Amino acid sequence: MSVQERKQRERAERERLIVATARELAEQQGWDAVTTRRLAERIEYSQPVLYSHFRGKREIIGAVALEGATEMAVAVRAAASRASSPRERVAALARSYLDFAARNPAVYDALFQLDGGLAFAHEDTPEPLKDAFAALLExxxxxxxxxxxxxxxxxxxxxxxxxxxxxxxxxRLPPEDIEPRVELLVDRLAVV
Amino acid sequence: MSVQERKQRERAERERLIVATARELAEQQGWDAVTTRRLAERIEYSQPVLYSHFRGKREIIGAVALEGATEMAVAVRAAASRASSPRERVAALARSYLDFAARNPAVYDALFQLDGGLAFAHEDTPEPLKDAFAALLExxxxxxxxxxxxxxxxxxxxxxxxxxxxxxxxxRLPPEDIEPRVELLVDRLAVV
DNA sequence: CTCGATTGTCTAGCGGTGCTAGGATCGAAA
DNA sequence: TTTCGATCCTAGCACCGCTAGACAATCGAG
Incomplete structure (x- = not known):
């Protein structure tokens, strides 16, 4: 049994490596640069190995997205918990959301711009996505x-x-004025 | 002179044909289906002809985007002009904007999702884009x-x-409840 | 301990992509 | 009629996502 367990462990480890490498490559050079060939070369395996873990490239994107959703939920909850008033909580949430998007553009793309084959707003939506929405809802x-x-x-x-x-x-929007935009949004939308 | 003029006219006509065909194909089957080969076949010319009009695919996307920006500005201004109060004007604008995006998904993608090689929020931003923003601003x-x-x-x-x-x-959002979302947005953001 | 079966991985290749070099063709001017 | 430049197409490059089939390593049964 121990042998099989070790193999399973190694296999899971390699899957994590694939996702981490895809994410890294995407953050460094954009998702266009994440080709199955380059990805395979970086993990030092041949291309078909990728397909023994994922159905295809879109599933790899989806895996990065789920990872990102979990992290985003953590970040948003952490920021919210540091605020004392509802008003400040919402402002902190907004800032941490935009900060996450700016710091992890490739992950954000995987989540909301690219097709990662994920179901949204359904009952079969993956847990991390539902939880990220729950973090906002809280x-x-x-x-x-x-x-x-x-x-x-x-x-x-x-x-x-x-x-x-x-x-x-x-x-499409000038990168300055992020803070006044957040202030405006929070002031107007939130009822405190 | 007349011969050259005729040639210029025909060339301009072909360029319009390229843009219109790209847009049509994108709306029918999505931008992924808009390949240079398919596009060339539809206009009944060979691939390289496309490159005598545009630097590459991204410029074709950009051309569709500019066309879309002009139309969107028209649609938004028309909707706004039919409303009598500022409150209703903003609501009409919001509905017509979302309606345009829903009815012309490929054009909307060309404008805001894909890379059409267009400059935004700069002085060298193409006129149609600046005008579309102006239509909102009004x-x-x-x-x-x-x-x-x-x-x-x-x-x-x-x-x-x-x-x-x-x-x-x-x-990512359930397609129902568009109207209440618009109402909420207008009620909270707009100061009437 | 050997030997077939299973598992794992790789090489090679398919049909597709955006894009381009270079030759053929055609029409206008001499 | 001949020349010559503009115009267009055929063919091909390097790359893409993905997969079939060959090969090697490992396992379990006799």
């Missing part, structure tokens, strides 16, 4: 205001953050 | 509220719309 739900469904409010606030994140990073 | 500027820069307000409102548009279309 802080945003309390400032939805009377008569506004917390889930709906969270969707709208999240969409606003997502818009700011993507438009800024794509050069 | 209606949104009047509800920015005291002490808030109209440009900043427009950026934030636009980003929110962009987030709703992309997350909805990518399946």
């Amino acid at each position: 802080s945003l739900g309390e400032v939805a205001g009377d008569g506004v469904h917390p889930g709906l409010f969270t969707e709208v606030f999240w969409a606003s953050l997502h818009g700011l994140a993507t438009l800024t990073r794509a050069g | 209606s949104l500027g009047e509800v920015a509220g005291d002490g808030v820069h109209p440009g900043l307000f427009t950026e934030v409102f636009w980003a929110s719309l962009h987030g709703l548009a992309t997350l909805t279309r990518a399946g």
